[in-house]
Amino acid sequence: MRYAVIVFPGSNCDHDCYHAMKHVLGQEVDFIWHKEESFQKKYDGVIIPGGFSYGDYLRTGAIARFSPVMKAVDGFAKCGGLVIGICNGFQILLEAGLLPGAMLRNESLKFICKDVYVKVENEQTPFTRCCNRGDVLRIPIAHAEGNYFADDETLARIEENGQVVLKYCDKDGEISQESNPNGSAHNIAGICNEARNVFGMMPHPERCSEAILGNTDGKNILASMVSHSSIFTGGCSIRYTDYKQAQ
Amino acid sequence: MEKTKKEPSITPELVASHGLSEEEYGRVKVILGRVPTYTELGIFSVMWSEHCSYKSSRKHLGRFPTKAPWVIQGPGENAGVIDIGGGLAAVFKMESHNHPSFIEPYQGAATGVGGILRDVFTMGARPIANMDSLRFGPLDAPKNRYLLDGVVAGIAGYGNCMGIPTIAGETYFNEIYNGNNLVNAFTLGIAKKERIFYGTASGVGNPVIYVGSKTGRDGIHGATMASEEFSEGTEEKRPTVQVGDPFTEKLLLEACLELMSKDLIIGIQDMGAAGLTSSSCEMASRGGSGMEMDLALVPRREEGMIPYELMLSESQERMLIVAKEGMEKVVEDIFKKWDLEAVTIGHVTGDGMLRVKDGGVVVAEIPAKAIADEAPVYDRPSERPIYQDSIQDLNLDLLSVPGDLNGVLFKLLESPTIAEKSWIYRQYDHMVRTNTVVYPGSDAGVVRIKGTNKALAMSVDCNSLYCFLHPKAGGAIAVAEAARNVICSGARPMALTDCLNFGNPEKPETMWQFKEALEGMSLAAEELNTPVVSGNVSFYNETKGLGVYPTPVVGMVGIMDDVSKATTQYFKDEGDVIILLGDTKEELGGTEYLRVVHGLQKGLPPDIDLKAEKALQVAVLEAIDVNLIKSAHDCSEGGFAVALAECCFRGEKEPLGCEVSTPVDRLRKDALLFGESQSRIIISAKPDYAGAVSDIMSSHGVPCRTIGRVGGGSLIIRIGDEEAVNQSVSRLKGIWREAIPKPLKA
Numbered sequence: 003m004r005y006a007v008i009v010f011p012g013s014n015c016d017h018d019c020y021h022a023m024k025h026v027l028g029q030e031v032d033f034i035w036h037k038e039e040s041f042q043k044k045y046d047g048v049i050i051p052g053g054f055s056y057g058d059y060l061r062t063g064a065i066a067r068f069s070p071v072m073k074a075v076d077g078f079a080k081c082g083g084l085v086i087g088i089c090n091g092f093q094i095l096l097e098a099g100l101l102p103g104a105m106l107r108n109e110s111l112k113f114i115c116k117d118v119y120v121k122v123e124n125e126q127t128p129f130t131r132c133c134n135r136g137d138v139l140r141i142p143i144a145h146a147e148g149n150y151f152a153d154d155e156t157l158a159r160i161e162e163n164g165q166v167v168l169k170y171c172d173k174d175g176e177i178s179q180e181s182n183p184n185g186s187a188h189n190i191a192g193i194c195n196e197a198r199n200v201f202g203m204m205p206h207p208e209r210c211s212e213a214i215l216g217n218t219d220g221k222n223i224l225a226s227m228v229s230h231s232s233i234f235t236g237g238c239s240i241r242y243t244d245y246k247q248a249q
Numbered sequence: 250m251e252k253t254k255k256e257p258s259i260t261p262e263l264v265a266s267h268g269l270s271e272e273e274y275g276r277v278k279v280i281l282g283r284v285p286t287y288t289e290l291g292i293f294s295v296m297w298s299e300h301c302s303y304k305s306s307r308k309h310l311g312r313f314p315t316k317a318p319w320v321i322q323g324p325g326e327n328a329g330v331i332d333i334g335g336g337l338a339a340v341f342k343m344e345s346h347n348h349p350s351f352i353e354p355y356q357g358a359a360t361g362v363g364g365i366l367r368d369v370f371t372m373g374a375r376p377i378a379n380m381d382s383l384r385f386g387p388l389d390a391p392k393n394r395y396l397l398d399g400v401v402a403g404i405a406g407y408g409n410c411m412g413i414p415t416i417a418g419e420t421y422f423n424e425i426y427n428g429n430n431l432v433n434a435f436t437l438g439i440a441k442k443e444r445i446f447y448g449t450a451s452g453v454g455n456p457v458i459y460v461g462s463k464t465g466r467d468g469i470h471g472a473t474m475a476s477e478e479f480s481e482g483t484e485e486k487r488p489t490v491q492v493g494d495p496f497t498e499k500l501l502l503e504a505c506l507e508l509m510s511k512d513l514i515i516g517i518q519d520m521g522a523a524g525l526t527s528s529s530c531e532m533a534s535r536g537g538s539g540m541e542m543d544l545a546l547v548p549r550r551e552e553g554m555i556p557y558e559l560m561l562s563e564s565q566e567r568m569l570i571v572a573k574e575g576m577e578k579v580v581e582d583i584f585k586k587w588d589l590e591a592v593t594i595g596h597v598t599g600d601g602m603l604r605v606k607d608g609g610v611v612v613a614e615i616p617a618k619a620i621a622d623e624a625p626v627y628d629r630p631s632e633r634p635i636y637q638d639s640i641q642d643l644n645l646d647l648l649s650v651p652g653d654l655n656g657v658l659f660k661l662l663e664s665p666t667i668a669e670k671s672w673i674y675r676q677y678d679h680m681v682r683t684n685t686v687v688y689p690g691s692d693a694g695v696v697r698i699k700g701t702n703k704a705l706a707m708s709v710d711c712n713s714l715y716c717f718l719h720p721k722a723g724g725a726i727a728v729a730e731a732a733r734n735v736i737c738s739g740a741r742p743m744a745l746t747d748c749l750n751f752g753n754p755e756k757p758e759t760m761w762q763f764k765e766a767l768e769g770m771s772l773a774a775e776e777l778n779t780p781v782v783s784g785n786v787s788f789y790n791e792t793k794g795l796g797v798y799p800t801p802v803v804g805m806v807g808i809m810d811d812v813s814k815a816t817t818q819y820f821k822d823e824g825d826v827i828i829l830l831g832d833t834k835e836e837l838g839g840t841e842y843l844r845v846v847h848g849l850q851k852g853l854p855p856d857i858d859l860k861a862e863k864a865l866q867v868a869v870l871e872a873i874d875v876n877l878i879k880s881a882h883d884c885s886e887g888g889f890a891v892a893l894a895e896c897c898f899r900g901e902k903e904p905l906g907c908e909v910s911t912p913v914d915r916l917r918k919d920a921l922l923f924g925e926s927q928s929r930i931i932i933s934a935k936p937d938y939a940g941a942v943s944d945i946m947s948s949h950g951v952p953c954r955t956i957g958r959v960g961g962g963s964l965i966i967r968i969g970d971e972e973a974v975n976q977s978v979s980r981l982k983g984i985w986r987e988a989i990p991k992p993l994k995a
Contacts, residue, residue: 011588012496014412018683021699052681054410057496113405113676117901144409144678209680214697214812216686 003046003231004030008075008091010066011036015052015088015208022208023049026221027228036069040077046231047084048075050091052144052206062105062147063093072098084128084227085200089145092192092202100200101193102160103152108145109185115144117217118183120191120205121171124164127194128230129201132222138175139168139219141205143183148204150186150193157187168192168203256287256555267294268477273625280619288556288605288613292620295470295523295561296530299788302624305754306786309764312771313781319743320780327368327448327519329782330440331744333808335701338445340374341437343382343709343748343804345787349490350432351479354399358432359407359493363565365436366411367519370502371568373446373509374438377682378696379408379415381434382709382748382802383673386427388665388992393422396430398993403493404434405676410495411502415677416685416694419709422665425717428479428792433748433785435709435804439698446509448518448528450571450597451536455515457529457595458577460584461501461567463550467491468524468563478753479792497566497589504587505568513576515597520567526560527621528569530603534621536571541604542595544612556605556612571597631760640718643838643852650919654890654973657846657923659984661887662894664845668988669898690900691817692882693738695809704812706740708805712886713798715854718839720762720799722854724769726927729862730885731805732777736866737881737930739816739873740807742777747784747803752796754788762799770801776859777866779805816873818882819899820907823960825879826939827896827909831865831929832952833889835920841886842923855927861951862928868949869930877938877945884929890922890966890974892931897964897978898985904978906964909957913969921968933959 005023009016016033024031032043055066066072072094079085079100087095095101108114122130122137133139152160160166168191172181182189184204192203207220257263264274267290277285277293285293295301303310315323321338322330328342346361362379369376381404386393408415413436450457468491508514516536518528525547533540544559554562570591572580577593584591598604603620605613651657661667674689686704687695693708710731716723732742747770752759774781790797809815820827837843838852872878884892898904914921934942939955946953964981966974 011500012410014410014499014681018681021683025699053412054496054499057410057494057499059496112402113409113678115409115678115680116671116675142680144680206680209683212683214686215683 003228004043006032006034006041006045006048008048008050008071009033009035010055010069012055012057013051013053015206018208019049019051022211022224026211027224029228034071036071038074039070040074045083047086047227048078050085050087050094052089052091055090055094062090063097066094067098076100079200082197082199084230086129086227087202088206088208089204092204093147095200095202101195101202102156103150105147106149106151107147108149113146114183115142117142118205119171119173119181120168121175121177123169124167127167127198127201129194129223129226130167131230132226136175138171138173139222140210140217141207141220142209143205145204148184148186150190152187160193161188163196165193165196166190167194167201256557259284259287259290264290268298269294273297276625281615286612288560289615291557291561292526292613292615295526296620297624301523301527303786304625305627305629305788306763307626308628309767312767314771314775315780315782317778317780320782321445323782324784327371329744329746330372330445331782332442333703336442337698338440338442339437339705339806340369340372340440341435341746341806342368342783343433343435343746343802344368344785345748345750346432346434347429347750347787347790350400351396351430353490354396355403355406356492357490358400358403360491360565361432361434362404362407363493363495363498364521365434366413366498367521367568369436369438370505371446371448371517371519372440373444374440375506376413376436376438377684378437378694378707379413379435380694380707380709380804381415381418382711383418383420384426384431384800385422386424387422390427393427394993400430400432401673401676407493407495409678411499412681414679414681414685415674416679416696417689417708418674420670420673421713425798428795429790429797431750431790431797431800433802435746437705437707437806444509446517448532449516449536450532450538450540451515453597453599455574455597456572456577456593457540457542457597458570458572458580458591459547459567459594460570460591461589462494462497462564463548463590464559464562465550465564466554466558466562469558469561478789491563491565493565500587500589501566501568504584504589508580508583513572513579515571515573517568517570520569522563524561524563525569530617530621532569532571533603533617539598539600539602539604539617540595541598543606545608546592546594548590548592556607560605629754629760630757631764632757633761634758640851641853645837648847650917651846654918654922655976657842658890658894658974658976660845661841661891661923662981662985663988664841665989667841667887667891669986670989672989672993686812686815687738687817688900691738692734695738695815697812702811704809704815706735706738706807706809708734709802710734711800711802713800714839714850716766716801717798718852718854720765721769722857724766724801725773725857725859726854727801727803728770728773728777729857729859729927730883731803732779732866733883733930735805735807736869737816737818737883739814740809741870742779742805742807744782745774745779745803745805747781747801749784749786750790750797750800750802751788752791759796766799766801773859776863814873816878816881818896819880819902820896820905820933820959821879823905824936825933825959826936826955827907827957827959828932828934828939828942829929829954829956830869830932830946830951832926833916833921833924833929834926835916836924836926837920840888840923840925842888842919855925857927864949865928865930865951868946868951872942872945877942878932878934880933882931884931885925888923888925894964894981896931898982904982905959906961906978907957907959908961908965910967911956918968918973922966922973
């Protein structure tokens with residue numbers, strides 16, 4: 003499979019995503035510079051990495067959405083291509099209107115970097131197909147604006163549609179106020195679009211995909227993408243259980 | 250309206266206001282053979298400031314051991330460089346931003362991080378880890394809470410945006426830092442050994458290219474400000490603090506590394522303190538060349554700037570490059586790709602002069618070597634302070650041993666200096682770049698090096714109260730403890746960088762502290778074979794005549810050949826045996842216990858036997874290498890009891906208790922539990938391995954005693970038959986965890 007990692011000025015998890023996809027999952031990966039208006043190759047998925055695109059000076063993701071490459075991302079998503087936005091990438095997808103809602107400053111008004119737990123609320127997406135419903139994953143967050151907000155109607159709709167994919171929880175899977183690190187509505191940590199091919203999450207799966215880093219829970223998310231692509235392009239599928247065994 | 254300032258004429262008052270002594274000014278006139286222009290006066294004033302010239306310290310810095318086969322570059326360049334094998338080099342340095350951070354905590358700390366990052370990537374290294382060493386007054390004062398909050402947010406704001414993890418650090422709280430907080434930032438980068446770049450200018454005719462942000466009026470005389478004591482009206486100095494833009498620096502980093510991957514340049518240097526002035530004359534001086542620049546070509550963000558301001562501005566995120574002739578266009582294109590300016594503003598000359606023009610007019614013409622390298626060097630008088638005897642005097646017989654030792658442990662865990670620092674490091678991205686193997690909170694931070702099996706461990710340390718009470722012992726302990734922390738994480742200490750924070754060097758007592766501390770650091774660095782490869786001196790940390798404790802902070806870097814050997818301080822499994830290495834003596838002088846419980850900052854600090862320290866370090870590393878040890882933690886502030894509690898807390902994991910006993914001893918109970926005797930490490934191991942551990946220790950002559958087992962939910966310490974401490978570890982952890990956030994919520 004071949005994946006594109008978008009590089010905006012100020013992206014800083016681009017190399018981490020590249021490393022995880024290429025050296026941990028063994029996929030082909032290209033960096034795509036933000037000034038490109040179209041993709042030159044065929045990709046099985048696009049990754050919008052974390053960081054501080056354009057310094058996040060106006061509002062997180064607010065300037066990046068106008069970047070030339072977002073035309074290519076938008077077209078790719080509209081054709082059903084898999085797009086995952088991680089952290090700043092999630093913020094950009096919200097600003098670009100590819101996902102519903104918006105991000106507010108963390109309730110504490112501080113940057114928070116720590117491991118949190120998230121519960122898989124919907125395993126029937128290309129990004130969670132290697133998980134089971136109710137799985138609790140330990141994945142780190144590192145952001146100042148991850149407090150997901152949407153109006154009640156939108157929240158009701160995305161819950162109803164199964165678009166809420168990951169929720170912050172405690173280590174036993176309990177979804178509570180105490181386990182919500184940033185004040186997100188409904189403890190939302192990750193959502194997808196109605197068509198399930200565009201997904202945004204605040205926690206960083208690429209940071210916990212190798213045993214030497216002490217945690218491989220994030221690999222389930224990235225492997226899900228690869229597994230989905232393999233099926234839909236006729237390759238062999240990587241099953242969740244294989245990964246569990248490998249761990 | 251004419252916005253351009255008129256240049257003032259040179260008067261004795263103007264000279265004095267530039268911080269130049271009469272003698273120094275006389276020297277300027279001899280060098281020039283005439284009265285300086287206003288621009289030249291400004292240039293001499295910043296370059297001969299304490300901050301840039303090291304005029305009070307230079308003579309003494311020569312004492313440091315700086316050589317070893319693995320040292321590629323010692324002090325004197327933008328950063329130190331060591332060989333870490335596999336064709337790779339580690340490039341690192343530490344620098345202070347104390348004065349700016351006190352005046353404007355967020356920007357002061359942020360630009361401190363920005364500056365040290367540039368020092369490292371200017372040498373062709375990609376920064377992979379940051380650390381910081383911070384000191385504030387107690388948190389009950391609102392001003393100190395404001396400073397802590399601002400400094401931490403500033404470090405986070407800059408480092409996080411740059412995508413460099415902050416993986417370790419230290420923070421102390423003491424009234425002595427009320428008027429002068431200390432903010433020291435460390436950066437380490439990785440480069441290919443044969444692709445190290447230096448700040449040098451050579452090759453007559455080669456273009457001098459200005460890259461990065463535009464120049465504004467910010468930070469003018471920042472270096473001079475950092476070379477003075479604070480007095481009333483310090484707030485008015487806010488305009489001398491620069492404003493950081495980490496986004497631009499991120500672009501500058503990527504553009505510079507792209508530039509350096511090609512064969513385009515001769516030399517490159519960051520425009521840090523003293524901006525365009527220091528970068529131009531230092532590069533020319535190192536290359537034995539001259540340089541001619543036209544300031545009319547310098548990109549600027551404000552109108553009407555005069556040459557004086559352009560030369561002295563400390564606007565951030567700028568670099569000066571000497572490129573190979575004919576490569577101007579290629580360089581410009583790389584920077585254009587990253588939306589940055591690159592403008593050729595001059596060229597290298599062969600006459601050794603720094604010639605600065607404004608349009609066609611020469612506004613400064615000085616021999617580059619004279620400014621950069623021929624600054625006055627002072628052998629300032631030094632004298633042991635008259636109060637030294639009285640602060641070292643401590644009669645333990647007059648101190649009663651507290652009856653409630655549990656209560657003492659609570660008090661120590663609640664002391665912000667000992668308490669958990671997660672309120673600080675959670676604001677730092679400590680995982681970005683996916684290399685962090687050991688998170689902040691353990692003895693040293695550990696990052697793996699991708700594409701190899703290796704990792705680097707690093708730690709910053711200094712107990713400044715020890716240094717106040719006995720500068721030589723304190724200096725030696727700073728080096729020994731930093732190395733011990735690196736050892737506890739499973740790495741071999743290789744070299745160190747330092748940040749020497751002291752008071753006013755014009756006071757003989759300050760110079761005595763300085764010389765003594767350097768002597769102690771040198772002895773330890775020699776014994777442990779960890780040369781000094783870079784560093785920074787910050788004098789004048791003094792307000793209204795009161796100086797800080799001598800605070801020579803050490804940043805130690807070690808190598809681990811096999812990253813899977815990375816070890817933490819946390820107990821791992823129930824049933825493991827706990828072994829105490831090293832001797833406990835009756836040493837309470839300078840301890841956190843004495844300060845917190847008895848309100849005394851007195852006595853002699855613990856004794857340090859460098860031979861015993863070396864033996865301990867070698868032995869522990871050997872035991873880690875053969876996989877005998879599950880955890881290792883050194884005893885520092887708070888002594889044995891606090892170290893044991895920290896092993897139980899286990900960072901983010903659930904705490905795990907332990908039960909240990911020590912035989913009844915001739916020692917006082919408080920010394921046994923809370924004394925800070927050096928060269929002690931608590932390790933845990935599988936019970937089956939206890940014998941093998943003991944064999945290794947005895948082969949190195951290291952005292953080694955099995956004292957108990959991991960398990961249960963309580964920390965239990967018995968002295969003979971008496972239960973001295975028995976507390977739930979969850980409760981202890983709660984106290985330790987809440988101590989810093991609590992006053993900040995108020």
